[in-house]
Amino acid sequence: MKKGMISSVILLIFMVGLSVADEWFTVKWVDDGDTIVLENNEKIRYIGINTPEIAHPDKSAEHYGPEAAKFNKKLVLSKKVRLEFENEKQDQYGRTLAYIFLEDGTMVNEKLVEQGYAHVLTGKSKGKYDSLLLKKQQAAMDAGKGMWKDWKETAGSYIGNSRSKRFHTQDCASGQQTGLKNRTAFSSLWNAFYEGFAPCKKCMPAERH
């Protein structure tokens, strides 16, 4: 009787362990710096960050796009990964939004930002790693890593929206609609990036997602 109870307890512990155990997937394809496909054909878009675009039939690659894709491939292709999510589970293209972790505990999203291959891209709601990712980005910018190396830009003037964490050109309609309360002025792209703002897709199409 006692023995039976002990085995029941052991079985219960085992079952609870299984239900909370992480699920691991093998990465079978790397699209670019921030998009991958798992063995079950699920397409994953890394959440919280954005990497420059690789070349497309109608458009040439952005600065550091191919490098970001190559770095991501080296990190995750054919590797086992685990996923973490936010409330916003999918983007408008049906891709799963996730933080990707390697078996050694490395968060791939963080690694890309840390090495200057990605900038932060805040989601619709606040993400659990937002401040960590921004800290890593600022360190990468200060150290001139990756895309931040030899940064060149002409002086400009941009409208930041502290709610959406996006910044716009002066003539962008979305930018102009920003309420005074949420409005921040930036005198350079660098400053906007440094504060954790990402370029608007409409007025700065060079930064597509």
Ligand SMILES: [Zn+2]
């Ligand atoms: Zn805009």
